[in-house]
Amino acid sequence: MFRLTHYLHQLVTPTPVRRRGAAPRPVVIWNITRRCNLKCRHCYATAADVAFPGELSAEAA
Structure with missing residues (x-):
């Protein structure tokens, strides 16, 4: 599993974290919708740039 928290803490920053x-x-990281227009190879989410049934639309949210 990719440890995002560990990775972010290893980055060099100009001020102490x-x-x-x-x-x-x-x-x-909260995935509040499955709609996504990115196609990341590492992504574990079942996402696509389409409206999924049962989810709020952008207007309703």
């Missing part, structure tokens, strides 16, 4: 001794905070 966390206080000394504090545990790193997790990165939270």
Whole structure:
């Protein structure tokens, strides 16, 4: 499994990400819809650029 939180904490940043001794905070990603116009090879979601039944439209949301 790809550990996004670990990867993001390894990036070099100009300022400290966390206080000394504090545990790193997790990165939270919510997939609130299955509609997506990207075609990422690594993506685990069953997504497509179509409206799925049972989901809110952009106007209704």
